[in-house]
Amino acid sequence: MKNIESQPTGFENWRYRVIYILLGVVFVFFAIRLFDLQIVNGADYKAQAEENRLKEISVQTTRGTIYDRNGYVLAQNVPSYDVVITPANLPGDAGTVERIYRELSDLIGVPVTNGTLTDETAKAFTACQTDFGIKEIYTIGDTNAPFSPVKVKCNVDEKTALLVKSHASDWPGVGIEVESIRSYPTGSLTAAVVGFTGPITAETKAEYEALGFIAGRDKVGFSGVELTMDEVLRGTNGTRLVEVDNAGKVLKDVRAPVEPVAGNNLELTIDTRLQSAAEAALTYEMDWWNTHLGKIRSQNGVVIAMNPKTGEILAMVSYPTYENNRMTRVIPAYYYNQLSQDPLHPMLNHAISAELPPGSVYKMAAAIGALNEGVVTPDEQIECPGMITVTEKYSTNDPGRQQPYYSYDRTGHGICDFLKGVSLSDDVYFYKIGGGFQDEVPNGGLNVWRLQQYAQALGYGAVSGIELPGEAQGLVPDPTWKRINQFENWSVGDTYIATIGQGYVLSTPLQVLESFATLANNGAHMKPTLIKEITDAQGNVIKPFTPQLLWDITKDPVINVLDDTGKPTGEKKTVEPWVIDYAKQGMREVVVSGTASKIFKDTDLELQSAGKTGTAEYCDNVAQAKDLCKPEAWPTHAWYTGYAPYDNPEIVVTAFVYNGGEGASVAAPIVQKVLQAYFDLKAMDSAAAGTGTDTGTNP
Amino acid sequence: MFRREIWRHFDFFLFGAVVFLCVFGIIMIRSAVAGNVNLLGIDQRQAQFVGIGIAIVILLSVIDYRFWASISKPLFIVTVAFLAVILIIGQASFGAQRWLDVGFAVIQPAEIAKIVLILVLADYFARAENSKKDIKWMVRSFLLLVSIVVWVLLQPNLSNSIVLMVIWFSMLWIAGLPTRYVLILGGAAIVLFVVAFPSLEPYQQGRILDFITQNPEATHGNMYNVNQAKIAIGSGGLFGQGYGNGSQVQLRFLQVRHTDYIFSAIAEEFGFVGALTVIGMLVFIILRCLRIARKAGDVYGAMISYGFAILIFFQTIVNIGVNLNVIPVTGLTLPFISYGGSSLVSLLIGIGFIESVAVHHNIG
Known part of the structure; x- marks a missing residue:
């Protein structure tokens, strides 16, 4: 070093030393910094590098296809x-x-x-x-x-x-x-049943993300069968852990990919052809009357067809409805708002969600109740004038006041037995057996508590469990309900009114259908269903159709035996098969000689079908807004339920027209057309299947 | 000229270390291509430059460095004229450009400026060795600096202008700048920074501000590069992920990995051990250059060696500092390793001069 220092460069050594110190400080600092980055925090940065490099990709699955019962596509990708x-x-x-x-x-x-x-x-x-x-x-x-x-x-x-x-x-x-x-492909025709899919919402995000779905990309069921059967249809997304470069390009799988599992396919019980016929029959009938009357009377209604033996819903029309093809990409806000502000509520499936006064179709509950409880015998002669007067009492000590109760036919029907009472839908006959009348039908007749038992046995007042969202319960009122909700005691008049399906009684069209299906099927109440079978992506059936019996009123003790105050005694009973036979005879007479005979006269179905009309007075907010609720002349909904063949029914059809007027003239023709279409299609199918000769059901 | 005794004083340690880093640079550049089609073949190009550069080292080492002192004045005049013409013509025809395409290669005028500045200042300080270290002595050297740096600054090329200023200051320092001037110059530098900051290009201001605030939002810009560099370095661990196996490099998350961020690529693939080895080699080269400076036969030779040592030193600490995110982002390369012919050749020219000083330290 001495040698170096003595070199004649003239530079001072301390100046060099400053440079060396600087060099040392900087590089030691760098070494410390490197040690910190690579050794102390190396694992963290390694993890960040992995995060850069690895990406979990969700491989989108394919949603199952929805078919109708004949394999016709209702929803596809x-x-x-x-x-x-x-x-x-x-x-x-x-x-x-x-x-x-x-x-x-x-x-x-x-x-x-x-x-x-x-x-x-x-x-x-x-x-x-x-x-x-x-x-x-x-x-x-x-x-x-x-x-x-x-x-x-x-x-x-x-x-x-x-x-x-x-x-x-x-x-x-x-x-x-x-x-x-x-x-x-069938759009609005089946929208009320099929529904539509939509994006994963903020509320459902956590749930769906836990299932591996990607909000913003994957669509999930929003309405209809798309919603209720989402679990079956949606499938499972696959996942891949891949290495990506900085451009996001996938380079390779880091581990074996989990392949997506396609959703299962659904075959519905709906027959699109019958659905189309039902919608056409409904709109035709409404148009005809609107034209005939020169004003818009009815704009909305429901038609449901079901196989009473299996519970398969063959057609379910809620009109008007919406175009579900407009919801497939995004749910357009303006369209959605337009639909939700429409007074006809097209987004609602009225077949299951509308709670309406059923009117005379409800009389069948009182009919079987009265016979089964022995209130009247089938042949018992009852006076059926155009009007009766009873003393309305709201409590035991109430002196009461005289209140007249009218039949729809003010001239009356003379003397009625059970079959005449049912076939002519005589209101007074039902007032008397439902609420009792003087000495003619003593002890208060069937009374409201027992009426409730029979109505519930037929399916009123409870949801059916059909595979659709938003099913309404309806209402089978009783005195307790009235005290709680109307702050009033129950009167005899309330029982009269309830017996004919008016007043507080509310039901959905599906419940009306179920009640007739139960009777038509000799008391066996099948669960209404839209699902025929479930197949996997390869077409293998993984859940074949099995009809589900909810209860059989002739075998299962579904009727509570009540004491005088309406409380269950704990004892239960069934409905006697003969009672149901009489009820069916009564409904047969409706077509042959009763309220619907005019409509069915001279048709194939006159020989084959049975049914019951209903003309239900109503006064809801819509009617009030239009100032239609005039005393003694309330607006009416039109109802009809029919089934055929009456002795071995394959199909039961309920038609409902909101503000449709008279059941016999407005709803019955719709049912008649749908029944006709059903048998025509059946004949066509048989012919196509080459059996040709099997026209026995369609003479 | 090619007498055997020349090689007796040739610094083979310095030469060996430089060649080692150059070759290592080629290898690392090869890894840094990482499948980017735009970078394909740059390792071969770099190898060619290394070859040319080594030939220049040998050529320059046999030429007596005192020859350059004799042509100092014309060298200075020609260079200044060249820089000015390049800037004016360049801006007239292509807009702001930092490089000149001469067909077979791209020349960065700033690299020429560095070499010539060291030679010219070495000559100046050698001549003024015995004069008083007063303000006049300082200002004269400053005028030499200004006449060169102004053209680089106008390009605009701030980082290389700073390199030139650092070279000037460090040469002033070793030549015996009185301590009070050091303080005055330090103060002037701070004032200059504050005054000049608003007139910087927005991207330059952004780099400085991003560095100060460590802005985590800047994912799509400079901060992105800095963060990816940090991840690359950190994920290297002790021994690295292995050559050609660094995910940050090979999947191209690390940007400009063949030039500015090649140190991060080295740190990822060769780890703490590899990065320290590279730093160690560079420190060794700097120390070797300073040793030659101290053993030089005259002030001119000492100044040349010292000047280039400072050049290597400064570029090294700035480049690694950027990689380690301890200073704001600038575009200086890592000596001998980063891809880029101009930078490599100019540094090897410097090594050639230093070897010449070593070889000829007694002769004359």
């Missing part, structure tokens, strides 16, 4: 093409980008630039629903996630998609994303 831009993949040269924008704009019709970008408008940006031009969408995409494709134009046709794809080399960064969306 179709590809939808979106034009996307991946901001990071656009070329760096501004001129080229301008050219791409211009050419792309010419092809897809989205302006190159449109709208003003601010923080708010950028936040409000929703792909597929924007007025922004390509440049604005690019800027938003580039800011948020430059390597993720952003949709510029959604749902372009296949030809445009192919054109865009063919430009892959001269439009770098522009591409096509194929999305699988739902398509409903």
Whole structure:
């Protein structure tokens, strides 16, 4: 060192020493920093590197297809093409980008630039629903996630998609994303049953994400069978753990991928042809009357057809309804608002969700109750004048007041026995057996408590468990209910009114259908169902159709034996089979000689069917708003339920027309047409199947 | 010229260390390509530059460095004129550019400026060795600096301008700058920074502000690169993920990994041990250069060796400092290792001069 220091360079050694110290300090500092990064925190950074490198990809599954009972597609997946831009993949040269924008704009019709970008408008940006031009969408995409494709134009046709794809080399960064969306070939015809899918909402996000679904990408059931059978239809997403590069390009699977499991297919019990016939019959009848009356009387109604032996719903029309094909991509806010503000409530499936006064169709509960309880015998002669007067009492000590109760036919029907009472739907006959009348039907007749037992045995007042969301319970009132909800005691008049399905009684069209199906099926109450069978993606049946018996009123003791105050004694009983035979005879007489005989006269079905009319007075908020609730002349809903063949029924049909007027003249023709269509289709199917000779049911 | 005794004083340790790092650089650049088609073949190009550079080292080491002192004045004038012409013509035809394409290679005027500044200042301080270390002595050297740095600053190339200023200051320092001037210059530098900050380019201000605030939001810019570099370095651990196996490098999360961030790539693939080895080699080279400076036969030779040692030192600490996220992002390369012909060749030219000083320290 001495040697070096004595060199004639003239530089002071301490100045060199400062440099050495600086060098030492800096590099020691670097070494410490390196030690900190690599050794102390190495594991953390390694984890971050892994996070960079590894990506879990959810592989979208395919939702199951929904078919009708004949294999006709009601809901399926179709590809939808979106034009996307991946901001990071656009070329760096501004001129080229301008050219791409211009050419792309010419092809897809989205302006190159449109709208003003601010923080708010950028936040409000929703792909597929924007007025922004390509440049604005690019800027938003580039800011948020430059390597993720952003949709510029959604749902372009296949030809445009192919054109865009063919430009892959001269439009770098522009591409096509194929999305699988739902398509409903039968659209509004089956919308009330099939429903639609929608995005995963904030409320359901946690639940669906736990199942491996991706909010914002995967669609889930929102309504109808799509909602209730979501678990069957949705399938399971697959997952892949992959290595990606910084452009997000997938390089390889890091572990064996979990393949997606396709959703199962659903075959519904619906026969689309019958569904179509039912809708046509309903709208035809409403149009005919509206034209005939020269004013819009009825605009909405329900038709349901079911096989009473199996509970298979063959048709379920709730009219008007909505177009579920408009909900497949996004649920458009304006359309949704329009539907929810429509006074006819098209989003509601009225067949199961509307609670309505059933009117005379409800009389069958009183009919079987009165016979089974021995209130009257079938042959007992009862006077059926046009009006009776009873003393209305609201409590035991109430002196009461005289209140007249009218039959729909003020001239009366003379003397009635059971069959005449049912077939002519004589109100006075039912007042008397339901609530008792003087010495003619002593001891208060059937009374409201026992009426309730029989109504419930037929399916009123409870949900059926059909595979649809939003099923209503209806109401089978009793004195306790009235005290709690109306702050009033129950009177004899209330029993009269309840017996004929008016007043507080409310039921859904499906419940009306169920009650007749139970009687038609000799007391066996089958669970109404829309699901025929479930098959997997390969077509193997994984859940074949098995009819489900809820209860048989002739075998299962579903009727509580009550004491004088209406309290259950604990004893239970069944309905005698002969009672049901009489009820069926009564309903047969409705077609042959009763209220519906005019409609069915000279049709094939006169010889085959049975049924019951109903004309239910109502005064709801809609009627009040239109000032229709005039005393003695309330507006009426039209009801009819029929089944055929009466001795071995295959089909039971309920038709309901809101504000339809008279059941016999408005609802019965609809049922008649649907029954006719059913047998015509059956004959067609037999002929097609080559059996040809099997026309026994359709002489 | 090619007498055997020349090689007796040739610093083979320095030469060996430099060649080692250059070759290691080629290997690392090969890894850093990482499948990017735009970078394909840059390892071969770098190898060519290394070959050219080593030839220059040998050529320069046999030329007596005093020759450069004799042409100091014309060298200075030609260089200044060249820088000015390049800047004016360049801006007129291509807009702001930091490099000049001469067909077979790309020349960065700033690299020429560094070499010439060291030579010219070495000559100046050698001549002024015995004059008073007063303000006049300082200002004269400053004028030499300004006449060169102004063209680089106007490009604009701030980081290389700072390199030039650091070279000037460190040479002033070793030549015997009185301590009070050190304080004055330090104060002037701070004032200059504060005054000049608003007139910096927005991206330069952004880099400094991002560094100060460690802005975590800047995912799509400089901060992204810095963070990815940190992850790359950290994930290397003790021994690294292995050559060609660093996920940050090979999957291209680490950006500009063949030039500015090659140190991070080394740290990821060769770990703490590898990174320290590279630092150690660079420190060894700097110390070797300083040793030659102290053994030089005259002030001119000492100044040249010292100047280039400082150049290597400064570029090393700035580059590694950026990689370690301890200073704001600048575009300086890692000496001998980063891809880039201009930078490599200019540093090897410097090594050539230093070897010449070593070889010729007694002769003359």
